[in-house]
Amino acid sequence: MIALGYAAGPWFVAGADATHQRRPLSWGLALLAGFLLLRALNFYGDKPWVAGDTALATVMSFVNVIKYPPSLLFVALTMGVGLLVLGAFERWPHARWLAPLAVFGAAPMFFYVLHHYVIRFLYLDAEVRWGLNHGKYFGFDTVWMVWACAIALAFALYPAVKAFAGLKARRRDIAWLKYL
Numbered sequence: 001m002i003a004l005g006y007a008a009g010p011w012f013v014a015g016a017d018a019t020h021q022r023r024p025l026s027w028g029l030a031l032l033a034g035f036l037l038l039r040a041l042n043f044y045g046d047k048p049w050v051a052g053d054t055a056l057a058t059v060m061s062f063v064n065v066i067k068y069p070p071s072l073l074f075v076a077l078t079m080g081v082g083l084l085v086l087g088a089f090e091r092w093p094h095a096r097w098l099a100p101l102a103v104f105g106a107a108p109m110f111f112y113v114l115h116h117y118v119i120r121f122l123y124l125d126a127e128v129r130w131g132l133n134h135g136k137y138f139g140f141d142t143v144w145m146v147w148a149c150a151i152a153l154a155f156a157l158y159p160a161v162k163a164f165a166g167l168k169a170r171r172r173d174i175a176w177l178k179y180l
Helices: 002-012 016-041 055-061 072-090 096-106 106-131 142-170 173-177
Strands: none
Touching: 002 106, 016 072, 096 106, 096 142, 106 142, 142 173
8 A cells, every 4th residue: 555655646746737636536436436336246355244224334334344454345445535535635735724634644654653652652641640441451432532532632743743744845865754
């Protein structure tokens, strides 16, 4: 997946022609169509989907695909949606509300590594303060708490990620920085 990201990099270079800008949309649609077809046939994959008691339960079963190791269905679904979102963002290159997302996109590996260390520190701090409250692990009781923590973490790490992205932009002579 990382190699595909590097190969697709020229699609997003400033000044890329219209063909390059259409590629994320067409590839995203193709991946989603492939996912829908393969998943609807219900013969491929680790876990077949089943009709639930409600429409929501059926949809949840349909999109419940294996993440680790990344399955073809998982990659087609996530990359398809991701390419559609990137293609849509390409159509609004000067939208001010996209600037914070561009900061995270300028230093994605740095954010990924940094957030792991911050979460580990927070986990150890919580363990010291409150003890192990969920058996062996400290954790959250509901999904909304996980999302709230993720959003708070993104806001908290934004200044560090922005500073590192600025360093990468200024110091192109340090080759290894491009990998973070």
